[in-house]
Amino acid sequence: MEMTERHFLNKEISQTDLLKSAYRLMFTAKTLTDLYEQEKKITSKYVHATSRGHEAIQLALGMQLLPQDFVSPYYRDDSILLGIGITPYELMLQLLAKRDDPFSGGRTYYSHPSLRRDDFPKIIHQSSGTGMQAIPTTGIAMGMKYKEETGIAEDFDDKPIAVCSLGDASCTEGEVSEAFQMAALKQLPILYLVQDNEWDISASADEIRAQDITQYMQGFNGIETRTIDGTDFIKSYETVKECIKIIREERRPMLIHAKVPLLNHHTSGVRKEWYRDDLEECAKNDPLIKLRNQLSEFNIEDSEVETIEKEVAELVRTDFENAVLAEDPKPEDTYKHDFAPTPITEEKGERSPSGKIPTVMVDCALFAIRELMTKHPEALLYGQDVGLRLGGVFREAITLAAQFGEKRVFNTPIQEAFIVGSTVGMSAVGLKPIVEVQFADYIWPGLNQLFTEVSRSYYLSNGKWPVSMILRVPIGAYGSGGPYHSSSVESVLTNIKGIKIAYPSTGADLKGLMKAAFYDPNPVVMLEHKGLYWSKIEGTENAKTIEPDEDYIIPFGKAREVLLCENWQDKPTLTIITYGMGVYWASNAAKEFDNQIEIIDLRTLAPLDENRVFESVKKHNRCIVLTEEPVNNSFAQSLAARISDHCFRHLDAPVKVVGAKDLPAIPINSELEKEMLPNTQKLIKEIEQLLKY
Numbered sequence: 001m002e003m004t005e006r007h008f009l010n011k012e013i014s015q016t017d018l019l020k021s022a023y024r025l026m027f028t029a030k031t032l033t034d035l036y037e038q039e040k041k042i043t044s045k046y047v048h049a050t051s052r053g054h055e056a057i058q059l060a061l062g063m064q065l066l067p068q069d070f071v072s073p074y075y076r077d078d079s080i081l082l083g084i085g086i087t088p089y090e091l092m093l094q095l096l097a098k099r100d101d102p103f104s105g106g107r108t109y110y111s112h113p114s115l116r117r118d119d120f121p122k123i124i125h126q127s128s129g130t131g132m133q134a135i136p137t138t139g140i141a142m143g144m145k146y147k148e149e150t151g152i153a154e155d156f157d158d159k160p161i162a163v164c165s166l167g168d169a170s171c172t173e174g175e176v177s178e179a180f181q182m183a184a185l186k187q188l189p190i191l192y193l194v195q196d197n198e199w200d201i202s203a204s205a206d207e208i209r210a211q212d213i214t215q216y217m218q219g220f221n222g223i224e225t226r227t228i229d230g231t232d233f234i235k236s237y238e239t240v241k242e243c244i245k246i247i248r249e250e251r252r253p254m255l256i257h258a259k260v261p262l263l264n265h266h267t268s269g270v271r272k273e274w275y276r277d278d279l280e281e282c283a284k285n286d287p288l289i290k291l292r293n294q295l296s297e298f299n300i301e302d303s304e305v306e307t308i309e310k311e312v313a314e315l316v317r318t319d320f321e322n323a324v325l326a327e328d329p330k331p332e333d334t335y336k337h338d339f340a341p342t343p344i345t346e347e348k349g350e351r352s353p354s355g356k357i358p359t360v361m362v363d364c365a366l367f368a369i370r371e372l373m374t375k376h377p378e379a380l381l382y383g384q385d386v387g388l389r390l391g392g393v394f395r396e397a398i399t400l401a402a403q404f405g406e407k408r409v410f411n412t413p414i415q416e417a418f419i420v421g422s423t424v425g426m427s428a429v430g431l432k433p434i435v436e437v438q439f440a441d442y443i444w445p446g447l448n449q450l451f452t453e454v455s456r457s458y459y460l461s462n463g464k465w466p467v468s469m470i471l472r473v474p475i476g477a478y479g480s481g482g483p484y485h486s487s488s489v490e491s492v493l494t495n496i497k498g499i500k501i502a503y504p505s506t507g508a509d510l511k512g513l514m515k516a517a518f519y520d521p522n523p524v525v526m527l528e529h530k531g532l533y534w535s536k537i538e539g540t541e542n543a544k545t546i547e548p549d550e551d552y553i554i555p556f557g558k559a560r561e562v563l564l565c566e567n568w569q570d571k572p573t574l575t576i577i578t579y580g581m582g583v584y585w586a587s588n589a590a591k592e593f594d595n596q597i598e599i600i601d602l603r604t605l606a607p608l609d610e611n612r613v614f615e616s617v618k619k620h621n622r623c624i625v626l627t628e629e630p631v632n633n634s635f636a637q638s639l640a641a642r643i644s645d646h647c648f649r650h651l652d653a654p655v656k657v658v659g660a661k662d663l664p665a666i667p668i669n670s671e672l673e674k675e676m677l678p679n680t681q682k683l684i685k686e687i688e689q690l691l692k693y
């Protein structure tokens with residue numbers, strides 16, 4: 001079977017051959033479902049769901065996709081996978097989480113594909129979060145359109161499309177409507193396929209939605225909808241064909257609402273006999289029986305059908321036996337593909353070119369992005385208010401839209417989830433998205449995408465889909481910003497594995513790290529302290545630096561020595577490990593002491609320059625970890641624990657964490673704000689105490 005079913009795409013195929021191919025695949029899907037049931041003991045070690053009932057529309061889609069297309073199937077879409085040419089053996093390698101599982105190497109569940117093969121449609125990493133594929137996949141379509149509009153698209157005879165498959169219940173999720181909004185607004189080349197089985201595990205349609213997807217779509221101007229019986233293969237095939245043609249040629253979004261019955265369990269773990277009372281009714285709508293009848297109508301001999309069935313049964317059985325015998329991943333495989341290797345490993349270029357006057361930090365970032373966008377047509381910037389009129393609420397993107405045009409620098413709606421998650425798709429089509437959320441306080445709606453999709457893509461696709469993006473996040477308290485414009489969020493971010501995090505404290509570091517972030521194949525969050533942007537706060541003058549030259553670049557994971565303490569003779573000394581605004585509290589406090597303080601600026605929180613930290617602690621035997629965040633359960637506290645662990649024998653005092661008070665928010669009143677946050681004076685007291693210890 002393998003490739004033959006796909007190859008007809010390149011040829012004229014007769015209706016009967018098409019139906020026979022479809023039947024072979026549909027019978028394969030059923031045989032797999034039956035086998036998984038029979039072999040429950042083996043196959044239910046890991047949870048799985050199958051497409052039974054949904055096969056006709058899924059095959060109709062899978063069989064018509066081209067290698068330049070992208071498709072995002074969800075966990076019920078094993079027939080889409082069969083339709084694009086994935087073999088039962090490959091499917092079962094994932095079912096059993098084997099080492100050669102082509103999607104994830106045994107890391108993720110059945111029918112959670114990711115694929116990057118030349119002659120197959122492409123599949124980015126698929127998570128289990130229902131509906132969460134909508135934003136990344138819409139990001140793919142946005143990337144395709146961007147490439148076409150800026151003249152950097154590949155030259156295909158048939159223009160590529162993106163396809164996003166969704167269950168009906170997932171369409172009630174907020175993130176899905178963010179994706180629809182953007183597809184409609186930007187008229188993106190995407191097909192949404194909604195398979196409506198009227199079930200949301202055990203919740204029925206009347207419990208969870210006020211309208212079906214066809215009605216819902218009427219609120220999205222410019223997404224044309226087709227509502228069909230998704231159990232009829234011929235009808236499904238024709239509808240998919242029509243939609244794909246429109247999208248390829250007219251570059252606009254379409255949605256197919258396919259009504260289907262769910263014939264199998266929700267998943268192997270949530271079984272139909274526990275709660276379903278509609279199974280008999282649903283069985284009347286079995287797509288396989290319908291297709292079998294259509295074969296007869298097209299005068300395909302029973303004997304031919306029986307041969308197909310026999311061949312499929314044999315293939316599935318042998319594939320299963322072989323898959324069971326296939327090797328498991330090795331323990332050492334666990335560690336592969338946490339991050340894609342970055343080419344940036346050394347500091348290069350000129351940090352302080354002569355003849356220049358100091359530049360504020362916000363402009364160092366701006367100039368870094370301007371240089372990058374000049375050099376790289378694949379670089380683009382989007383977020384709220386970054387466009388032509390304002391250039392960002394901190395004017396951090398000012399002039400960029402004027403210089404590079406509104407295709408490359410544009411405003412988005414207030415959709416943090418879309419801003420963050422769309423980068424997965426943009427990166428998959430070879431772009432370098434630089435995006436931003438307006439304030440760290442508003443990263444939360446985007447956090448789901450950052451965690452569920454962005455951070456795990458590379459690891460769970462077993463190294464196939466790194467997400468190269470930069471997320472700029474203005475952060476920190478500055479001049480009575482109040483509870484929703486002051487927060488620090490690094491402890492939450494540093495708990496997300498699979499992303500890198502920079503937190504520079506000077507213009508030169510911001511520029512050098514922005515460059516490194518750009519060339520890094522992994523996702524990077526740039527935390528940019530608002531209080532340092534213009535060096536307006538007393539004592540932060542040194543955040544303003546000479547702007548480094550264009551080639552200047554700083555590798556991640558290299559701390560900066562802000563103040564070295566040498567030859568202190570017999571006085572007690574200590575080192576302050578800090579970042580962001582802490583660098584200035586520490587620098588100003590150090591002036592009150594006579595060569596007793598060393599200051600290390602981490603510059604990047606992930607990766608972390610542990611060695612430099614430990615070296616400094618071992619040299620001075622006393623250490624403060626200084627942060628703007630509330631202390632308990634913070635990044636700083638966990639770093640302090642690591643320091644204690646590694647430097648225990650060298651310590652003359654417990655590692656002290658100095659930070660904000662443990663309260664839910666930073667109050668707006670300036671006296672309350674001052675009470676809550678650390679500052680130079682408070683730090684001086686802590687230093688005095690620790691030096692006396």
Ligand SMILES: Cc1ncc(C[n+]2csc(CCOP(=O)(O)OP(=O)(O)O)c2C)c(N)n1
Pocket residue numbers: 076128129130166167168169170171195197199200201266
């Ligand atoms: C965000 C999220 N919440 C909850 C779940 C648990 N869950 C898995 S499948 C499912 C029902 C999805 O229904 P639908 O989208 O209609 O797809 P179907 O399974 O019916 O094909 C739920 C609630 C999840 N995977 N993701």
Ligand SMILES: [Mg+2]
Pocket residue numbers: 167168169195196197198199200201
């Ligand atoms: Mg459903």
